[in-house]
Amino acid sequence: xxxxxxxxWLTQEAFDRRTAxxxxxxxxxxxxxxxxxxxxxxxxxxxxxxxxxxxxxxxxKIEARIRVLTELLRHAxxxxxxxxxxxxxxxxxxxxxxxxxxxxxLIGSREIVGDSDLDVYSEGSPLGTAIIGMKVGDExxxxxxxxxxxxxxIISVETYIP
Numbered sequence: 001x002x003x004x005x006x007x008x009w010l011t012q013e014a015f016d017r018r019t020a021x022x023x024x025x026x027x028x029x030x031x032x033x034x035x036x037x038x039x040x041x042x043x044x045x046x047x048x049x050x051x052x053x054x055x056x057x058x059x060x061k062i063e064a065r066i067r068v069l070t071e072l073l074r075h076a077x078x079x080x081x082x083x084x085x086x087x088x089x090x091x092x093x094x095x096x097x098x099x100x101x102x103x104x105x106l107i108g109s110r111e112i113v114g115d116s117d118l119d120v121y122s123e124g125s126p127l128g129t130a131i132i133g134m135k136v137g138d139e140x141x142x143x144x145x146x147x148x149x150x151x152x153x154i155i156s157v158e159t160y161i162p
Contacts, residue, residue, distance in 0.1 A: 008090075033058055091106070
């Protein structure tokens, strides 16, 4: 299943969780913050009004999250994790030796794993870009933002099971 870079693969559960969050924010969340701003505004002088500024800042965060979720859901490919064919691709769990240390992580979107403590690297990250398409036993290296060259060896590629 080929993914274009704008598509994000999500499990049905992750998609439903984000859809519910978006509905809550665009409905109730927006109403609540509008009320907070209105009642803070009635307290008078806006320059000195901490409550007003906090509410405006919260409104900015809500609007930003709404934009992120809208974009994410618009481009999401929903379904089961791709069954691992032993090739690194979005939605697979990789075990690799990175600079000599063994590490296990998912390639894809942080939204997939929810509250799990599994590390996530996007396919667009320096590490993700370096290993997409590689197979078990392959070795490569990538350049970290610091300029350091980091060796990577793929140990296993598994299907992500939420």
